[in-house]
Amino acid sequence: ILNVEQSPQSLHVQEGDSTNFTCSFPSSNFYALHWYRWETAKSPEALFVMTLNGDEKKKGRISATLNTKEGYSYLYIKGSQPEDSATYLCAFLSGNTGKLIFGQGTTLQVKP
Amino acid sequence: GAGVSQSPSNKVTEKGKDVELRCDPISGHTALYWYRQSLGQGLEFLIYFQGNSAPDKSGLPSDRFSAERTGGSVSTLTIQRTQQEDSAVYLCASSSSRDLRSYGYTFGSGTRLTVV
Numbered sequence: 001i002l003n004v005e006q007s008p009q010s011l012h013v014q015e016g017d018s019t020n021f022t023c024s025f026p027s028s029n030f031y032a033l034h035w036y037r038w039e040t041a042k043s044p045e046a047l048f049v050m051t052l053n054g055d056e057k058k059k060g061r062i063s064a065t066l067n068t069k070e071g072y073s074y075l076y077i078k079g080s081q082p083e084d085s086a087t088y089l090c091a092f093l094s095g096n097t098g099k100l101i102f103g104q105g106t107t108l109q110v111k112p
Numbered sequence: 113g114a115g116v117s118q119s120p121s122n123k124v125t126e127k128g129k130d131v132e133l134r135c136d137p138i139s140g141h142t143a144l145y146w147y148r149q150s151l152g153q154g155l156e157f158l159i160y161f162q163g164n165s166a167p168d169k170s171g172l173p174s175d176r177f178s179a180e181r182t183g184g185s186v187s188t189l190t191i192q193r194t195q196q197e198d199s200a201v202y203l204c205a206s207s208s209s210r211d212l213r214s215y216g217y218t219f220g221s222g223t224r225l226t227v228v
Contacts, residue, residue, distance in 0.1 A: 004154075032213045043116070044203070046216030089155065093212045098162055099145060100212065104154035 002026055004092045006103035013080050014111050020076045021106040023090030027071035032093040034100060035064055035075055039086040047075075047088075080110040114138075118204050118220035125194055125227055133189040133223045135204030143207040144187050145217065146179060148200040155203065161187065194227045201225075 005024045013019050025033065032051045038044040048057040053068040061078045077084055087107045091100035117136040125131050137144050146158040157171035161181045172178070176195075181187040191198055201224050205217035 034212070034216050036216070036219075041221075043219040043221045044217075046218075049212070049214065049216050051213045091155075097168075098143065098212065099157055099160045099168060100217065101157065102147070102155035 002092065002094055002101050004090060004101050004103040006088075006090055006106050008106060009104065010107040010109070012109045012111065015081060017080050017110075018076065018078045019080055019108065020074050021088060021108075023073045023075070023103055025071050025073070025090070025092040025103075026094065027069060029095045030068045030071075030092075031095055031097075033066055033068075033073050034091040034093070035073070036089040036091065037086045038089060038105070044089060075106075077108070080108070082110045082112050084108060085110045116204055116206050116218050116220035118202075118223050120223060121221065122224045123226070125225070127196060127227055128193055130190065130192045131194055131225065133191075133202050133204075133225070135187045135189070135206075135220060137185065137187070137204070137206030138208070138218055139185075141206035141208050141218070142184070144181055145205045145207075146187070146189050147203045147205070149203065150197075150200040158189070158202075191225075194225075196227045199225055199227045 007022050035047040036044040048064045050066040055066040064075045066073045087105040089105045091102045119134045142163045144161045147155045159179045160168040176192045179189045201222045203222045204220045
């Protein structure tokens with residue numbers, strides 16, 4: 001059974017704070033790691049697809065890093081805004097199975 | 113269509129009844145996936161269709177669950193004799209390629225199923 005773990009489960013921060021969450025995944029047979037943002041009453045939206053050890057991707061104030069040897073990825077949000085409030089999901093692709101295994105998500109609440 | 117469309121958006125059903133959930137993927141997307149999120153749980157894989165290949169049904173929780181994809185496009189997830197533990201948000205996603213090293217999923221907005 002492949003386990004993808006995310007921490008923390010939830011996070012409350014003030015507007016302007018920077019924050020980060022962790023995604024842990026099996027380090028063997030790694031193919032790709034995805035990050036998604038899921039806002040309430042909307043569809044989950046792809047943020048990043050990462051494949052290479054040491055990869056760093058950035059989209060605006062959000063960035064992600066990847067360590068495939070030790071099996072973790074960090075998602076960083078710089079200067080959090082209320083509109084960043086959402087559940088952030090990571091998902092692991094093992095081998096060429098064609099399907100993603102998701103973690104339970106980190107729910108972020110940014111207070112104005 | 114412009115996005116992945118799911119219907120109905122909400123469904124309340126009585127225990128023991130059958131339900132059908134529909135997913136209309138983005139035109140041209142060859143891969144289609146069903147997941148569900150039960151209260152307090154993560155996204156749980158159910159079934160995956162890729163082109164004309166046999167579907168990967170490894171995530172279906174019981175033989176009460178089945179899915180089909182007609183003409184490589186629209187998919188229907190059927191739950192027979194619903195139970196209260198089937199209550200969840202059922203999400204459909206599609207992808208333009210088998211290569212998930214390059215492309216992510218495009219999700220629908222989900223069907224919230226409540227079994228009473």
